[in-house]
Amino acid sequence: MFEYAPAPESRSVVDIAPSYGLFIDGEFVPPASSGGVFKTVNPATEEVLAEVSTAGPEDVDRAVAAARRAAGTWSALPGAERAKFLFRIARIIQERSRELAVLESLDNGKPIRESRDVDLPLAAAHFFYYAGWADKLRHAGFGDDPRPLGVAAQVIPWNFPMLMLAWKIAPALATGNTVVLKPAETTPLSALFFADVCRQADLPAGVVNIVTGAGETGRTLVEHPGVDKVAFTGSTEVGRQIARSIAGTRKRLTLELGGKAANIVFDDAPIDQAVEGIVNGIFFNQGHVCCAGSRLLIQESVYDEVIEALKRRMATLRVGDPLDKNTDIGAINSAEQLERIRTLSDIGAEEGAERWSPPCELPAQGFWFAPTIFTGVTQAHRIAREEIFGPVLSVLTFRTPAEAIEKANNTPYGLSAGIWTEKGSQILAVADKLRAGVVWANTFNKFDPTSPFGGYKESGYGREGGRHGLEAYLA
Numbered sequence: 001m002f003e004y005a006p007a008p009e010s011r012s013v014v015d016i017a018p019s020y021g022l023f024i025d026g027e028f029v030p031p032a033s034s035g036g037v038f039k040t041v042n043p044a045t046e047e048v049l050a051e052v053s054t055a056g057p058e059d060v061d062r063a064v065a066a067a068r069r070a071a072g073t074w075s076a077l078p079g080a081e082r083a084k085f086l087f088r089i090a091r092i093i094q095e096r097s098r099e100l101a102v103l104e105s106l107d108n109g110k111p112i113r114e115s116r117d118v119d120l121p122l123a124a125a126h127f128f129y130y131a132g133w134a135d136k137l138r139h140a141g142f143g144d145d146p147r148p149l150g151v152a153a154q155v156i157p158w159n160f161p162m163l164m165l166a167w168k169i170a171p172a173l174a175t176g177n178t179v180v181l182k183p184a185e186t187t188p189l190s191a192l193f194f195a196d197v198c199r200q201a202d203l204p205a206g207v208v209n210i211v212t213g214a215g216e217t218g219r220t221l222v223e224h225p226g227v228d229k230v231a232f233t234g235s236t237e238v239g240r241q242i243a244r245s246i247a248g249t250r251k252r253l254t255l256e257l258g259g260k261a262a263n264i265v266f267d268d269a270p271i272d273q274a275v276e277g278i279v280n281g282i283f284f285n286q287g288h289v290c291c292a293g294s295r296l297l298i299q300e301s302v303y304d305e306v307i308e309a310l311k312r313r314m315a316t317l318r319v320g321d322p323l324d325k326n327t328d329i330g331a332i333n334s335a336e337q338l339e340r341i342r343t344l345s346d347i348g349a350e351e352g353a354e355r356w357s358p359p360c361e362l363p364a365q366g367f368w369f370a371p372t373i374f375t376g377v378t379q380a381h382r383i384a385r386e387e388i389f390g391p392v393l394s395v396l397t398f399r400t401p402a403e404a405i406e407k408a409n410n411t412p413y414g415l416s417a418g419i420w421t422e423k424g425s426q427i428l429a430v431a432d433k434l435r436a437g438v439v440w441a442n443t444f445n446k447f448d449p450t451s452p453f454g455g456y457k458e459s460g461y462g463r464e465g466g467r468h469g470l471e472a473y474l475a
Contacts, residue, residue: 004318004326009112011323014099016106016189019051022059022212023195025066026205032058038214040188043109044322044331044366052188055211057220060180063209064226067151067178070206075148075176079135086131086173088201093124093166096197100190104162105322107189109331109367110285112323115162122447123166126465129449130174133470137175140467146474148176149252150228155218156191157234158184158333159288159389165191167464168231169208175473177229178207182221185214186334219245227251229473233290236387236413236458254462254472256290256454258387259415261436262408263293263444266401267301269420273442275309278393281418281444283317283371286329287391288337290459291416293444295384296373296395297404303397307375314371315358329391332367341369341390348374348383353394379410387413401426405433414456418444437463 019037021028031037036054041047055063074082093100101116108115137146152172156164161183172179183191191210198208211217215238222230223245229252232242236257246253263281265274281293298306322330332338349355353374362368369390377384377394384394398404408417417436419427431439437455440446447453452468454460462472 007325009323014103023210054213063180066206071178083131083134090124090127111327111330119163126166126170126449130170134174152229153227154181154231158187161187162190171469180209188212255460257460259290260413261416262295263418264297266421267299274420277444282393338367412458415459
């Protein structure tokens with residue numbers, strides 16, 4: 001095996017201000033209450049990147065009021081005119097994608113290859129796609145006169161900050177809504193960068209507002225009486241709290257929550273291709289993926305062959321500097337998340353599962369966890385039931401397709417699944433019986449703005465992406 005030389009991307013391509021205000025009504029403004037700031041850090045080094053303002057109730061009031069003032073003018077624009085702004089935003093994201101990719105990897109910890117080759121191209125693609133829908137809403141199948149809801153409160157997670165922003169904002173603007181967005185407290189910088197993109201695109205003031213802060217800021221936003229629509233991506237626990245808090249109001253709600261996806265490998269699967277899919281399914285973005293293939297179901301007759309090939313492939317994964325273009329697995333996003341991963345992994349070993357990680361030298365500074373698989377896992381193990389949200393794979397076995405389906409569906413979640421087999425008929429038969437919003441066949445973690453994404457059960461409700469993603473923002 002030959003060695004890679006370090007190939008770091010320069011962090012000098014992006015300017016990070018020492019401090020950031022709130023983006024309200026087209027301008028960066030200080031928070032109403034003094035002293036409301038928090039630090040965002042680079043998870044790979046624990047270096048403080050910037051101080052960010054915490055939005056309080058007064059600030060949320062200002063942001064919602066600005067969005068409300070802009071709503072009438074924005075929704076009255078012809079769809080083709082709104083489309084021009086979305087096309088402009090998409091082009092600016094493409095033009096500034098190198099800056100954004102570096103910023104995303106610094107603030108989030110994900111490898112630059114992923115932020116550069118996945119997150120940013122998909123973010124731009126979502127704005128391009130929904131720009132195309134802006135003047136065609138009457139033909140989308142939602143009635144002859146579809147109307148915007150008004151002001152959308154959007155709360156996004158830390159695992160795909162820029163991509164989740166695009167998933168939320170693009171369809172909202174295309175359908176004539178205005179937005180108040182709250183990014184995750186550990187990854188606010190790309191959203192604040194996007195505020196500058198909006199100004200560069202000459203987006204009218206108040207159409208997009210960005211308030212930063214922790215959970216209390218998000219709660220204040222979603223419970224604000226001036227909000228017409230709430231869109232949330234994050235944990236199932238917080239999703240439940242949001243659903244309870246707005247129950248009985250006129251607000252519309254979509255939730256994209258947790259997952260515990262089954263990746264099913266049948267005995268006729270192309271093993272090398274399946275192993276690549278398994279690795280991508282669980283180790284992409286350090287396993288910080290709600291639809292990650294965190295439960296691997298292998299047919300017993302090929303179990304030894306798949307595990308041997310998987311361990312061989314895992315031994316080649318490179319863990320380290322997220323800005324190095326050769327890095328496969330970057331840093332865990334926060335100390336809190338690292339502690340959760342360690343706790344659940346230790347519980348897996350205590351409950352009798354066999355733990356294995358490849359030889360892996362982790363950096364001394366920052367938040368790191370080696371790629372890990374557990375074999376000998378049963379459905380009673382917590383690591384097979386609970387979302388770990390890290391680079392940890394639980395391996396189970398099955399004998400028949402019926403058993404695979406039963407085990408795959410034996411979860412409170414229902415977001416995604418994967419099937420590996422050479423038989424098209426088996427793909428269709430199994431996919432039809434899996435209770436999952438997205439089912440991949442002989443691939444995993446493939447996304448496209450034209451395809452709807454969402455889940456069942458504790459994975460939430462509503463769909464984002466595709467024509468279906470428009471419905472959540474139309475009256």
